[in-house]
Amino acid sequence: MRMRTHMARSGDRPRSSMLRTCALVIAGAAALIAGGCRREEPVALAPVARPVKILTVGAESSLDVREYPGRVSAVREAAVAFEVGGRIVELPVIEGQRGTLLAKLDARDFEAKLTAAKADRDAAEADYMRFKELLDKDAVSRRDFETRQRNFEVAKSRIDIAEKALEDTVLRAPFSGRVARKLVDEFQNVRALEEVENALTAFRLEQRRRNSLRVAVAATEQTVELVDIQYRSGLTNFQNVLEAQRSLFVRQDQLAASDGQVTRNLIALYKALGGGWDPATPDVTDESPGDGGH
Template sequence: MTATVSLSLLTACSQPAEEQTSVVRPVKLFEVVNRQAQNLREFPAIVAASEEASLSFRIPGELLQFPVSSAMIVEEGQLLAKLDDRDIKNEVVALQADFDLAASDFRRIQSLLEKQMVSQSDFDNANTRLKASRVNLQLAKDRLGDTVLTAPFAGRIAQTLVENYQSVQAQQPVMILQDHQTLDISVQVPESILTQVQEDRVDPSYQPVVTFAGNNGTEYKVSYKEHATRVTPGTQSYEVIFSMPAPETFTVYPGMGATLAIDMTRILGNGNPGSEYIVPMTAVLKNNASGQYQVWVYNPDTGTVTPKAVTVGRITQSGITVTSGLEDGAQIVSAGLSRLRIGMEVKPLERERGV
């Protein structure tokens, strides 16, 4: 019996102990974003034509030619519409005859005056008739020219408002012409931002970028054009307008929506962000042995963390500035650094992104 008990004890002692499983510590991660991206502000924008004209005739009449249609591209000086000019042409012919007669009478009376065969008053009357006939003839010629409507600038017919052979009144809009080579990008900027802008601190070389829906995020540079100093009705915002050449490979019409991205550091004069990053204060710890500041970088491939030395700058309301040692997209532990060890396996609890 003693042998049996001893054998049982020996067997029990010879069984391997269960391996103690290592604990994977949960950690809170913060994704590093370049300060320039952190200061990138996006504004909803509306596309507008940089130049737009509502075209009309100066005189009433019946349309005789209307060779344009909506969306048509026209060149400067191109014929857009023409009124029936028969009556005005007849008027010009009649007034031309009156002018020729008045000019002939004037020359005859002037010759007689030199011979003292007519009075000075006869000469003055002839001169007055000549001037009046000249003015009437010129006015008729101007009206004849007003029967033709040409493009004041190269552009696109945005909309036609009448049909051919229709009678139109003086100053009645017949079409809208828009510049198709340059676009305006209009945004509403809150007063809280405009009050911080100082003209002498704005980077004059800076060009924000605009993107359009359905264009795969392609960015186009824009240039500042003008801004309103009167608040937009119903808001506490002011209109700011940028301009850009119309894209050659993508169709953009006035009225379409867009998104304008502005780096506020270039507008507010907060300096060149370079490769600075702003991270939470709790993500940086000073190594007492080396005297250097460090962060703990998470490796998603291995699930482990390792320390990395960094250079820190000033403290801001959003956190502490790191001027070197970090790269875009790096994931660092943002809390509980004192409990970490080199190569420790961790589990991401939550990941923040730079703001």
């Protein structure tokens, strides 16, 4: 009996250790539960400054500006000039501006011619009326009457010509636009439009001829190079080389003459427009050596 009791007590030791372990686990869980249920006070944080993008509100055109290179050409363009010659007294417009009145000439001579034409018309009319009355009385021949009648018609046409010339002393724009370039200045003497047109036509024609000669010279230079290569390769004789070089020299001489003619035509155009042409003459001062004293 004692042996059994001792063994029974010895078998109770593992059970008691397990109970202790369970008690510790339960106590730890209770501590965790108690700690989890505790409310923590919030910590006050300092405000953080954050960057903000700022846009200035403006017109829509200022938000998107793009620039492109280009060239503007006019829809309509015209070169205007006086149809009569004279001295410019008014030139109100400048390059780039709009204006109906472009220039005005001194009209005193044209007004005097108009007055003289009217006087001639009045005299011719009086002579015509007198001969008409004499013709009704058979005092003059019809031939003399027709002569006076013709003189009267000519006198009236001269008034129309004088009035047209007086109107042409004022140069106005043919259509609305801007003045691109002025070729004359105020108080310059200009010539009639016919002479200007002739000078301008000659200048343009010679320019076209010079451009054609430049193309011909370039083509002849290529021909000379090809013939020279053929000669060095033994494919042609030296006579063809000489002929090609001679053609090149003729073309070059024609081009040089055309360059000079273009310059002369340009000078004539400037003179027709009323400008002068003063060749650049360098100031040369002859300094004679002084006499040396002994």
